[in-house]
Every structure is written in structure tokens, then in C-alpha cells.
Amino acid sequence: MKPSPRRRRLAALMAVLLLPVLALVSAPSASALGNGLALTPPMGWNDWNAYGCNVSEQLVEQTALAMHNNGMQAAGYQYVNMDDCWMASSRDGGGNLVANSSKFPHGIAAVANYVHSLGLKFGIYEDAGTATCAGYPGSYGHEQQDANLFASWGVDYVKYDWCNIPFGNFSGQSHQQVAKTLYTRMRDALSATGRPIVFSMCNGWDGSVQPATWAGPVANLWRTTADIQPNFGSMLSNFHNTVGLAPYAGPGAWNDPDMLEIGNGMSATEDRAHFSLWAEMAAPLIEGGNLVNASSTTLSILTNRAVIAVDQDPLGKPGTQVSSSGGHDVLARQLSNGDVSVVLFNETGSTATISTTAAAIGKSGASSYTLTDLWSGATSTTTGTISASVPAHGAVMYRVAGGTTGTPPSGTVHAVGAGKCLDVPNSTQANGTQVDIWDCNGQANQAWVNSGGRFTIYGGAKCLDAYDNQTSPGTKVEIWDCNGGANQQWQVNSNGTITGVQSGLCLDVYDNGTANGTKVELWTCNGGANQQWTVR
Template structure:
């Protein structure tokens, strides 16, 4: 059984200072659009266009260089060197240019022996490279994870932790520190337990982290929409890690990709904004159509993305057509985001109860695409074309409370906890018996299915699950942890590994014990 000794909440960014990056970053990166075809002119033209087309004013204030900016070898004293053909004026000049135009400049390196493109990695040059970047005027580092090999006696996931922790320590001693974007989790995304265990330490070291595959590059083969949906599905699994100062990063926005429809481009942006994710554009901005600039600068959606509560939208329900997501905003408003994942136009109805709202109250709502205002008394009706997304900002009366509500799902299987006759995990189908209301104070709570709110999920000492009247018995009290474990005060940790759901001894290396819950659930500390 794996040890359960892990860092405890509160989660801190790399220098224990939420103020370093109080909201998710916005800006430009060359990789998905241009890969290694980057140069000084690309960045100066991009900056000029971002200013003239309103992107800088909308909040996109970062210019980030990705791989291939450097020479193929270090200098005689071991320091990194920029490619003088690509950057004839030099990186310090480009940083100064960026600052003069209102931008920050970020850069790319790798924790391994070499970058993904084969250029010098930072292994055993970490301190020197950090000092070099700072001296050039860089304030943001994306640290990739290619070519990392485990030292003798270490698991590979532990080797990544050692190397990223070293950077964390270096930045902690710097004044000012660099914003630290970590790519380590992406190298473990195909193994549910290794991936989760890497994610457990990631928020303690940096401000944001790439957790999954690269989004499809402009010249890549395959479906750009499918690529976006892969990263979207990973993002849904990691909501519990996000809070002010640390942000889950599902990779770049690709609004000029030729494989995307207009609805898909808009959905990509709306979903990332609903997640409170970094909004880093990888496109040739001077040639973007005005219609694309219009949605990228949508003030209402950017306000949602930059909301200081930094709560990530989570699943209310899922079936073979619609994903329904919700989150709370810092002023008490509730966000409703609906994605039509199906291939045809379809409609759906979402009750107030599913959004954690009181059906006895009347709510005002604003469509964040059109600005249209409406009043909601019992449910929201949505009609969407294939791969389109609706986003509503719902304002409750002051006396009406919001309760965390949504799916409880196993992140490895994707199956939803279902309050059927025999409580278990089934393919998500958006039925009321798969939507759970989380009630309680602090990190101890009960779980009520929407299909019968008088009943609570209960575990016995032997590990069996059942629905019982909600009378406060110890078997009905649960806690959720940063590790994803859902622990009962009587029966141990919920486990979806077997033929039927049960509880048992908590184990970090059992993927069936890792769960996603609705946003707004306070995490417990000290899992043992």
C-alpha cells in the first residue's frame, strides 16, 4: 500500500504568494501555430497587432517564447545563448521592447538534458539559467519535461518532483521570482495513478501546470476538435487543485486552426474561460478575422476567466450529447456553461436544483455571448448547434443560497456515482440519480441524490454502500481530499475498482479511489 503522507492544504504557489499571479495568465505563445518557426519579427508584429486590435487592452499582456529560441550549445561559461539569426537584437532587447509596449516576456526551457526540440536543457544548470533569464528581463518560465531520466533508486515520477522542486526553491530565493509554468503532469497523463500523484505536488511549486497532451498544432494530422476535447476531459478531472495563485492549464487557444468550425473556436474559448484557465493564444494574430478578435475580447467571458475566486467549473451532468457545468463567482453569481458534444442540433432543460440553486427563488440571468437578459423561475432551456456552447451568468437574490451540486465521478473510468437500488458507478447519463447535492459545514458533508433528497449516501463498517434517511449518522459523513479520495468517517475511502462500489482502506495507488466532486466543496487535510 502506498504511503499517504502528502503535503497538506493550503496549497501555495511557488513562493507562497498568491499575489504573484492572482488570476490566470493571458497572452500569446508561438508553439501550436508556428512550432520552431519563431523569430524576433513574429513577436514584434504580434505585439503591435495585439495593441492595435484591442487584445492588450482586454488583458492579453504576455508574450511567451516556446522551444527552439536558443543556440544548439551553451557558451564557454555554461550559459544559454539565443539564436542570433532568429533574434538579431537579442532576448534582452525583445524583453525591453515587450515592456515598452505594455507586455511581459516569458521563455521556455526543459527540466531534462535537452529540450523537446533537442536544444540544451537546464539539468544541472538550473540556478545559472534562472539568473540568466532574470537578467534578460524574463518574468515567466515554461519548464517542459522532455528527456528526464530517473536517477538510480528513484521512480520516474519522483525524479520529476525532485527537479521541479529544485526550480521552486530557486524561484523562492529570487526577488522578484519568475512565474513558474510546469509541464510535468503531461508526461504521466496515460497512467491514472502516477498522473494524480504528480498533480498532488504540482500546485505547491508553481503557478500553473500543463496536465495533458499538447493541443493539436497547426500543421498536425488529426482532428483539432478531438484534441481540444481530450484536454477538456483532463481539465474536468483536476478542478480540486485550482485556487487563487494556481491554475490548471489545458493548453493553448488555437482560434485560426483550419480544422475548427466557428462554433468550435468559440466553444474552445468559452470552455477555457469557464474553467478559469490560462488564455494563451497560439495563432497568427495579425491575420485573425475581426469575428475571432470579437469573441477573444468578450469582456463578460474574460471577467469570468479572471474572477478572483478562481473556482473551476465542474460537471453538473453528462450524457452522450450535453455536458453541463457550473461554478460560483466571487460576487455570489452562478455560472452555467452547456456544451453540445453531439453531432446534431439539440435542446436540453436544466433545473435550478441541478445548479445548486433554490427553486423557490427567482433569478436574473445574462447570456454572455449575446448580452441578453432573462428571468429564471424553475429551469433553463438551451438549444445548441453541434459543438456550440451556451454560457449564462445567473444572479441570485441575496437571501437565496447556493449549494455545491453535480456529479461524483471516478476520474479513471469516467463513470458517475449512481443512486440506484444498488449504489454503484454507471456510465454517465445525466439522470437525477447521478446528480448529488453536497450539504455540510467545512470539509465534512453529506451527499444527497437529486432523485431523493431525503436520502444520504452511507457506508457501513464492512464497506457496503446504501441510501439511508439523512439523520446525521456517522456513516453518512464524507470528506474529499486533494488526492481525490472521498473518505467516510466509518467505512474508509470510496472505491470504484470492483464489480460494485464500496469503501475500504485508502490507497494512493488505486485509481478507483480518485474522484471528482462539484466545485465549492472544501477539501479536507491530513488523509491517513
């Protein structure tokens, strides 16, 4: 028996008293801008990753023609987007942006017209601050003027960056508040033009802005990560920082882990994994490579219709992690026809067998299921086990048909005894907030990612943490900034328990409670149902 029964009774009483209050707090949910655009994740190209500041009229037009001819347009890629450095160093006498005349001798409208003549759409770059990241004029104070100019040029997509923000003009406001103000200004300016323009927020990614929690009504997509680099480690980091944000995304409102680096330096195996993960997460597919001289291997990856169909599935439900252990990840995504897309991803440097089951991905009710390998095209059947030998840094992607599909897994940590989910109360992100259990709802405050021995939430912004490095029974379990400490390391055990690596104690639902709001703590492992967890 645990000591302090009076403490237990008081806590139970407080939980009952607080329930009406907690029930009034709405969990975040995906909500879209409502401009009718990007109902599936945008697909296209952007010059930055391969060319940096060396954008030009010739490059944009050559790439558009390549996309028209090499199968990318036919596969669904629409947007031809140019990034920073397209403009002159100063505005004209009327305050208008001006194209760099040596790079764009015929002007931006002419380039847009050429792109449109091929049946493609044209995108442009600007910044919410006083200057772009490369030092060219930003849109701060010129939002409507710039939006009107873009519309007059025939722009279909605006990528809006987050450099050189005049925070001094927003005294006392947080970076998130400033971001809401400035991105809403441009949203409204674009809307006022009357032209349908996809709005892409390239916002601050350092944890200060947290766009997924509020950007749905403001933009069609928002960045969730640092700028991607053409290496496996960068791609992996962007995956980890995005996969837990699935509850916030949906038709018209997408998490953006940054552009694709297909053909830019990773191996073909890594490129296929990259493409599989982005499709499974319902991420925008904006390629950042050299398409004029793309290899047949690069094009075969970018134009895989079966994988693209998963990314573009009209249900718009991003995939979530079913399991993650030892660098072996299983993701599942419910599709509009009842199928489930499954990715078996191997983060490690050695070939590994990765497995899951039909039940774990939300499938039931059939004696067998059909598996279609979306990279090889091979089909097979299974009575329930879904398994493959996955190469180092590789992924195997299946489409699973048959039976019925229930609610897909959503990265939850499920308290078996209570039948509820590990939850951050009121969706707060404040350090020191003690976690509790609550009815499973698929929202971001229950979307845990188990990776590298840590349980992260809110896109990796916070970690599950044992208070103050304490190791005694009764230590509260909270969220805190991820810092790599031993008190943020956890072991998922085969007997259903989760133990703190530092303390050796079990993750425990206080006093065997089953009510919403019951707190979670560390306690001596005892085999009780309140110490049994399923990581989904």
C-alpha cells in the same frame, strides 16, 4: 435480504475501528506557490501552436505590437511568450544559454525591453532535462545559472518542459518523484533571483506525474493534458482530462489544459465552445494563433469581456460538472459577486436542447433569476429552468444572477440514503482500491466525471470498475486504469439508480450503511435508499 449477515457485521465493525485512522488522512486541497503571482489565470500568447520552431525576434515583436493595437492587451492579455527553438545549439564558454543570432540578432534582452515598452510582459521557454523537446540545451544542472540569466534579461514568465529527463540519475525514483525534484529546483532558482517570474510547468501528462496532486506549492500552473491540436477532438479530450481536477486549483495555482487554438482551424462555433470551457474551468488563456493576421471573428472571441470576466473572477473557483449525459454537459462556476456562470456544452454532432435548474447550479431563494447570455448579450428571466438549444460542438454560456448561492456542484456522485459522496479512500490512486462513501468535501477523490458511460476520476487517470469483470451480487466496485472494458461502463437511470452495463446490477452502499468508510459494491436492484444516487 442479502446473505452473509456475519460478513456484514464484521465489515461494519471494521469500518468503526478504521474511522479514527481514516479521519487523520487529509484530502488534497488547493495550495499556491506563494509568490504573489497569477492570482487569476495568466492571459497571453505563445508562438508554438501556429509557428512551431519558427520563432524569431521579428515574430515576437510584431505579435506584441498586434496585441497592443487589436484590443487584446486592453482585454487583459499580458504575456508575450516564446517557446522552443529560440536558442543556439550549444551553451557559450561560460555555460550560459545563447540566443540564435540569426533569429534574434539583437538578443533576448532587447526583445524583452520592446515587449515591456508596450506595457506587456515577456515569457521564455526552457526544459527540465538535458535538452529541450526540439534538442536545444536544457536546464538540467544549470538551473540557477539559467534563472539568473532569465532575470537579467527581464523575463516575467518561464514555461518549463519535460523532455530528455535523465531518469538514470534518479535510480529507484518514480517519474513523479523526479518531477517534484526537478521542478522544485527551478522554482527555488527563480525565487532566488528576486524577480517576480510566473512559473509554468509543462510536465509529463501520461499519468506518471499527476501534477495536480502536488504542484500547487511548486508552480503557478501545471499541464493536465497532452499537447492540444487544432481540432475539436483534441480540445474535447483536454476538457475531459481537466474538468475533474477543479478541487486542486485556485488563486496562484491553476490547472492548464494547454493553449487556446482559437482561429487555428476549428469552426467559429467550436472556437466559442473552446473559449467558454477554458474560462469556466479557470484555465490560463494563452492563445496559440497568428495574431498579426487574426480575423475579426477570432479577435471577437478572444476579446469577449464577459467571458474573460468569468475566467478572471477573483474568487478563483474553477467550474465543475453538474451533469454529463449523452454528450450533453452542464458546468457551473461560483463567482465572487454571488452570480453563477453556467455552460451548456454539446459534444455531439447534432443540435440539442440542454437544460439544468437554478437549484442544480447552487442557486436558491428567489422567485426568478436573471440569465445573461455571455455571447449574445441577451438577457432573460427564469423561475428555475436554465435551458437552451445548443448547436453541434457548441456551447451556450450564461451568467445567472439573483437569489443566494450555496456551495457549487463539484462533480460528486451523491449517495441519497447516506447523505454522503462516492469517495476513493485516502485519495489513493492504486488500482483495485474499493470505493466507499464519505462526507462530501469537494476534493479530487470525490470529483467524478460522467462521460461516455464511464465515471472517471483524477483527471481521467482512473475509472470506476467492477472487480475482475464479475457480475454477481457483492462484487466490489473499485478504481482501475481506464481500459474501455464493459465492467467500466455505467448507466445513470431516471429512477436514481446507477447500473453496471455488464452486470445489470445496481451500485449499492453495503448493508444500507451510512458511516464514513462504508464500502460500495454491486447488488441486485431492489429500490432501496442505499441504491439511490444523484450525479451532480
